Amino acid sequence: MHAELCNLLVVLGPTASGKTRLAIELARKLHGEVISADSRQVYRGLDIGSGKDLAEYQEIPYHLIDIVDPGVEYSVFHFQRDCFAACEDIVSRDKQPIVAGGTGLYLDAVCQNFALQEVAINPALREELAALSLEQLQQRLLALKPEQHNDTDMATRPRLVRAIEIAQATARGEVIHSPSYPKVQPLYFGIQWDRPVLRKRITERLKQRLQEGMIEEVEQLHAQGVSYDTLEFYGLEYRMVAQYLKGELSYNDMFQKLNSQIHQFAKRQDTWFRKMQRRGDAIHWLKPEQDLVEQALPIIEGRDYQPLSFRSESQ
Structure with missing residues (x-):
């Protein structure tokens, strides 16, 4: 019996689950590079609010972070194109691409090979x-x-x-x-926290981001010419902080509403991942109380990994 084929590693999970750190650790073990599948990390200057955590990467190369300026239109069409381009670049250097993110639509655009416009x-x-x-x-x-x-x-x-x-x-x-891209056969990993623990992680991370200067980051973006309307386009953190800076919310109201809405967002992410499973995608949920890499490696080693082939698609 032959091992099941895969040609792309994907680490997914809700916000604050630790997926980026897992992707980086897998990249260290597997001579890989990380591709961010996050709809906001593509923008320069959206650092704290989007959770780039660039210091975590250290020597590990990353892709699709800080590639466009705020205000520039960047859609799932552009992500799909850029993600496959990054994969082709990584594979050409005999490295392994590892896609990591919580934006389900972006993940599906690549793994389901959406015909986009x-x-x-x-x-x-x-x-x-x-x-x-x-x-x-x-x-x-x-x-x-x-x-x-x-x-x-x-x-x-x-x-x-x-x-x-x-x-x-x-x-x-x-x-x-969109052009024709190689067929993706992903191997999915996720981190499955108990809901009360994840809720606590989300709240603690929000407090940390505010302490690290998230409000000042939004102030600076606005001072550089990014309108409040545009900031609302970049998700919950930027929307709520913009409303606070405009005087529409008190600090406490901003924190409470933002905290609540991030929890709701995490639930919507879980709903998307369950939808993936219902259609037949096998997600290997790892237990965070155990070593994540040690859980993932035997599963990876049990697969027949063949890099994405771009040559045959272009001929």
């Missing part, structure tokens, strides 16, 4: 939408795309505008399709 910014449409209320924008999007799979697109103005832009361009056929 790129949509250009439409200045005329954005000028038209600027006059509409949040409720009117929501109605406009639902008219174009009745089924919404991402609630965050409905909650914030910048995401609504972008979603309308994409839906309208798609309806008109004004899109660029």
